[in-house]
């Protein structure tokens with residue numbers, strides 16, 4: 158399998174290079190040259206067995222099948238549900254796909270648990286090491302830490318703004334007891350943390366000496382891992398299905414599109430946005446334009462530019478990288494771009510979008526509880542509300558992606574229904590686990606000295 162850049166000029170790469178490279182040299186994102194045809198073996202029934210069959214064509218040529226199968230098995234062994242991604246019925250024709258049974262209670266675990274193992278495997282094969290540095294406002298940091306803990310070839314330093322992440326989120330990061338993980342509380346804001354990370358990457362001698370790297374949200378391996386649950390849930394329900402996906406960076410829903418291209422019978426995708434609605438405005442008008450980021454009850458979707466949308470557009474223009482490069486340059490330059498109407502028509506064939514504001518999100522948490530007895534988190538509520546707005550087609554079940562456990566966002570849930578959701582059993586003692594965190598000033602030299610001292614790179 159070879160991968161090509163959405164901007165057409167970077168060299169095609171194999172899977173292992175795509176894994177470690179992240180962004181393509183021409184600024185584009187890698188996608189498979191062609192989508193493999195789904196070929197799940199007769200006897201494959203467990204999540205892991207199906208996952209290996211679905212994903213192996215993407216890694217073939219880079220990883221041996223047995224090695225890959227054992228990494229997949231290992232990645233999902235720690236999930237607290239035997240189905241990994243169970244389906245729960247909400248009403249006659251609506252199902253909730255629970256993607257939050259991993260260690261940090263959000264769907265990002267499904268991809269990152271595998272990606273951490275793929276990184277380690279490939280680095281060991283090459284005899285290389287990396288230092289992952291990242292800034293987090295809470296959510297991604299914990300998923301990355303859990304995925305990369307105890308990996309031989311990887312050191313991890315995650316910066317968070319001191320006193321500005323929620324208790325649950327901080328503890329999910331700081332209670333991890335692993336020799337290769339460091340949490341640093343920075344005396345500053347999230348933006349300060351992000352600026353420090355950018356400055357470390359911009360310091361080329363430092364970056365090269367420490368072999369800095371990132372488990373990027375645009376890494377194709379994450380897209381690949383997320384195609385699997387679209388396959389397993391359609392197989393459970395049989396016949397064509399539709400999916401409603403609460404969306405930020407367009408990564409999760411693009412994985413669904415990939416599954417469709419591989420042959421899964423999917424009727425359409427309903428995109429749910431919060432107040433940060435660049436995607437739903439694009440679907441309504443054909444114009445994509447940047448606006449300010451607003452803080453909402455679903456913070457993992459507080460995103461201005463949905464970078465993975467570029468992958469979909471590239472698919473829909475028949476892999477014309479020059480056209481995508483030109484549209485993206487205009488978007489970067491002017492902050493707004495209007496797409497050709499044929500392109501918008503092609504998107505609209507499979508996707509519709511709905512914006513759900515905080516009041517509607519709160520109302521949906523309450524309504525879902527009243528009607529089904531299930532407690533859902535604010536991100537999932539955006540998906541459920543969007544699926545309601547989209548309506549139903551006769552005989553086509555709707556699967557809503559449940560992207561976080563309600564206990565990860567207890568304040569929003571409590572405000573909506575007056576009851577505070579409890580952490581699942583494996584995290585019940587989170588409050589009393591010892592925390593490991595170092596504190597540093599908002600100062601590049603201090604942070605670089607800290608990274609240089611601990612890393613084994």
Ligand SMILES: *Cc1c(COP(=O)(O)O)cnc(C)c1O
Pocket residue numbers: 263264265296403404405406407408409410457458536560561
């Ligand atoms: C990251 C995240 C999303 C958005 O996923 P994208 O792939 O960025 O669209 C939705 N919900 C939760 C809980 C998340 O952590």
